[in-house]
Amino acid sequence: MNEDKLNLLWTTDHPEQFFHMAAMYTLNSQARGWWKQVNLIIWGPSARLAGTDPKIQTELREILAAGATVEACKDCADRYGVSEVLEKIGVRVRYMGEPMTGYLKNGEKFLTV
Numbered sequence: 001m002n003e004d005k006l007n008l009l010w011t012t013d014h015p016e017q018f019f020h021m022a023a024m025y026t027l028n029s030q031a032r033g034w035w036k037q038v039n040l041i042i043w044g045p046s047a048r049l050a051g052t053d054p055k056i057q058t059e060l061r062e063i064l065a066a067g068a069t070v071e072a073c074k075d076c077a078d079r080y081g082v083s084e085v086l087e088k089i090g091v092r093v094r095y096m097g098e099p100m101t102g103y104l105k106n107g108e109k110f111l112t113v
Helices: 015-031 045-052 054-065 074-079 083-089 097-105
Strands: 005-010 037-042 069-073 092-094 109-112
Touching (some): 005 015, 015 045, 015 054, 045 054, 045 069, 045 074, 054 083, 069 074, 074 083, 083 092
Parallel strands (some): 005 109
């Protein structure tokens, strides 16, 4: 179990929730060392928004540059036709059911937006 890891699960398609909560907390948590490891997970409608909004893509690049990891549900990204765009940004696009189950069974911390 990694007690100093935070997984932030972003599922909404509301840009303000991304910018004023998910991105803000992910970036600051990683940059300021609040958590040793921060992982942003893009799942559901957030995949469409991340794959089509240039401002969000810029913010995702900043999050990655700060050292956080970003993953996206492949099934969701494929359904919205944005898998390639997300991969070019540096997002790890993969089927997330099994990894998510592993994170939960390992007792990792989660914050959901």
